[in-house]
Amino acid sequence: MNRQISTLELEMTSSKRYGKILLKGKLVYNTQQFACQKIGMALSEMKGDVVVVDVSNLQFIDSTGLALLIHFLKKEVAKKKKVIFAVSSNKTIKKLLMIAKFHKLFPIVESEQDVMPFFASSYGAIADQETLMRIWTGVRKRD
Numbered sequence: 001m002n003r004q005i006s007t008l009e010l011e012m013t014s015s016k017r018y019g020k021i022l023l024k025g026k027l028v029y030n031t032q033q034f035a036c037q038k039i040g041m042a043l044s045e046m047k048g049d050v051v052v053v054d055v056s057n058l059q060f061i062d063s064t065g066l067a068l069l070i071h072f073l074k075k076e077v078a079k080k081k082k083v084i085f086a087v088s089s090n091k092t093i094k095k096l097l098m099i100a101k102f103h104k105l106f107p108i109v110e111s112e113q114d115v116m117p118f119f120a121s122s123y124g125a126i127a128d129q130e131t132l133m134r135i136w137t138g139v140r141k142r143d
Contacts, residue, residue, distance in 0.1 A: 006030040012042035018115065019046030024057040027065030035065070039072050049081045052115055053106075055097070056088030066100045073106065077129045084132075086112050105129070107136040 008031035009024040021042050027035055043051065053069065055061070061069075073083045085108045087094040097108055106129070109115060117139070126132050 008035055008038075010035070010038040010042060012045065014046045014048065016048055018048045018050035018052055019043075020052040020054055020112065022054040022057065026059050027055075027061040027068070029062060029064040032064050032068055035068055039068070043072060043076060050115075051076055051081055051083045052086055052112060053083065054086040054088075054112065055093050056086060056090045056111075058090065058093050061093060061096055066096070066102075070102075070105075080128055082126060082129050082132045084109060084115055086110070086115070105133070107132065 006026045006028050008027055011022040011024075013020045013022075019042075021039065023035075025031070051073070053073070076083055083106045085097060085102065085106050087097065087108055088111055094108065097103065102108065126135065
């Protein structure tokens, strides 16, 4: 019997402007304990008040993975951090995030480069996630 083992990799980078968590592989029930430890450690080490979660290299995410992300990211928002998702061309993951209504809580951008307008001087005083979402919604309506 050939059983595929679910794997997950996490890379974290941090700068003065924002921290980034890059997830690769599968964020599913079998990887939840590893993901919980690694995401918690990465978030505790991040500088700045913006967190970019890059899910463009995820192959799959199940309901356990979605719940895990919501758990951690709502805790970050409670600490006055702002959270943005980057999905690149991964239409499957984007669709799953939309079905789970993540787009109502967090901006979902095509690439990390789409995050840069949030650091422009006119957006420099984004106080919280709610303000970030209002600005993001306004930008999307103009496009």
